[in-house]
Amino acid sequence: MMRVAVEATCFTPAQLPPEGPPEIVVAGRSNVGKSSLINALLGTKLAHVGSTPGKTRSINFYLVESQAGPFRLVDLPGYGYAARSKTEKREWLRLTSAYVEQREALRLVCHLVDFRHGLLANDRELQEWFVHQGKNLLVVFTKADKLPHGQWRGRVQQYVREGLYSVDVPIVTSAEKRVGVEDLQNFLERFLDS
Template identity: 55%
Template sequence: MSRWRAELVQTAFEARQFPEPKFPEIALAGRSNVGKSSLLNALIDQKIAHISSKPGKTRSINFFEVASGGSPFTLVDLPGYGFASRSKKEQDQWRKLIEKYVSSRQNLSLVIHLVDFRHGLLKNDVELQEWISALGVPMLTVFTKVDKIARGKRKGELHKYIKSGLKSVDVPILTSTEGKLGIDELRTFISAYLEE
């Protein structure tokens, strides 16, 4: 597979800053600190999305245009939700921004919902899944930080999570940006999904 090259084209703190829809969009959503920006950097093999060990790093919606071997598309890094130590007002602002984006964006093809493999879906993850599927937006569940779970336990954990009722267009992908696990698999999934 040819290498993906990405460029940050827009940072939006409010809906009027969203760029004109241009290419199909794939958005990364999930709780604060789950690894959205890290996974985006791993996918494009460039360090352009900002990462922090402190939750609440990404406060805006960031649009990255990607040139791949196939048709171009846009990866969208969303701010995280569920970060309790931010003020209620700030949390509400982010939630509204994410809701506005997901509910109004005509060129949104897929939401990749990132979930920490150690914790599974927490209450606000379940709420997000229900809300997105009610909007009719396709969603793929991707587990992150899989390196934190022993190899021998991974299959069992995955089955447990699947059984608990995930809303995902396909079998969830297990990823780790530390061990570079599942990154190629996710790239292949995205390319194939966009070709459909």
């Protein structure tokens, strides 16, 4: 993927950009590695990465020129960060639901899940919400470098057996070691082409 530009940073529904090219959303719990994976995918450091959960508070739109044509990659603020105040949680829901529930350009949600933990209760809630909204989900496991390679296959099989929504076999990634990043790029380009 090439030629990337930051298009919009939105803290309120009124700041969302008008509908345009197809959009691929990156969603998941706080600190799961959304911004890191976006940087790895785009080959940039545009998305802010932090060691404290709750780093990304806005919805961030990146315009990407790919072989499959232009599309937007959308970085959502993380959910499930316990230390957040009630007001902040309400704001998160107001902003993300305004976006998710009305966006026609939204083609796919990449649901990032920490490979060490699998889907937790609030991941399942998020999946149900997206599926209820009729959205396509792809599960992408993150931080695979934290588990021995020999466990990867078994883990994927276990998590699939335990139940998850995903339009294809989940992709195992590590932004840090650049594992699975190309697989995800290829998947996204094929998905946009089809």
